[in-house]
Amino acid sequence: MPEQHGLTPTMTANEVNDLLKQVYPQLNEQYDFYRVTEVFPGGCTVRLNADERHLRPGGTVSGPSLFTLADIGGYVCVLSHAGPDALSVTTNLNISFMRKAEAGPIDGHCRILKLGKSLMVFDIDIVAGPDRQTVAHATGTYSIPPKRQTTR
Template sequence: MGVHVERADDGSASIRFEAREEHLNPAGTVHGGVLATLVDTAMGTAVRTVAGDGDVPATSQLTVTYLRPGRPGELVVTARLRTKGEHLTVCEADVEQEDRGLVHAVATFALLHH
């Protein structure tokens, strides 16, 4: 997707993404599916910073709250772990554009052992 990971450590992650014309819906704003993919990607990256060797995070639940529409331009996504259990981990993430919140999301990840 062209996501740039800025930081990923200690249960948190920050990514940047340049929303372009192809990421827009018919209304001319960033498609909700793109925003959901971004928060899922950032949270999965955060979980991987604390997962054991051979553990793969798999999204088992994702709730996305859309606060305002996004426009073409840079989006910043920050994610952080809220609770890490033995088999499930809960994260949250925010998408901002020009220091304004666009999305808040919460997800549960299962750790699959490979």
């Protein structure tokens, strides 16, 4: 995904992964399914290492698993570009499922469409399989909490 001009990340992929372990430990609990693989100006790439826990009947990765990947992509973008305030929250997320995704690595290529003081709008292309075809596409909005003033 191309870099966005004027949007500079404030955190690396490793720093975001470490922050997620602290503030959102239930995301991966005993397993390391959801990971940030890249942070770049104006976006990020997140990965779901889907196994049998993520499958619905028919061997298809479940919609909730792909939805979670989309939401994590937006969360990573807001954390890495607006600042590491864990209280940023999803206000909207729309997803369209295109084709079946099987177990294995599933990548979400996320880009920030607009970053303001209180809202961030993003989209994410979720790709899987040996041909890396789009299995889902989502758009969403995150609410960014106001900057807290420190008192002395």
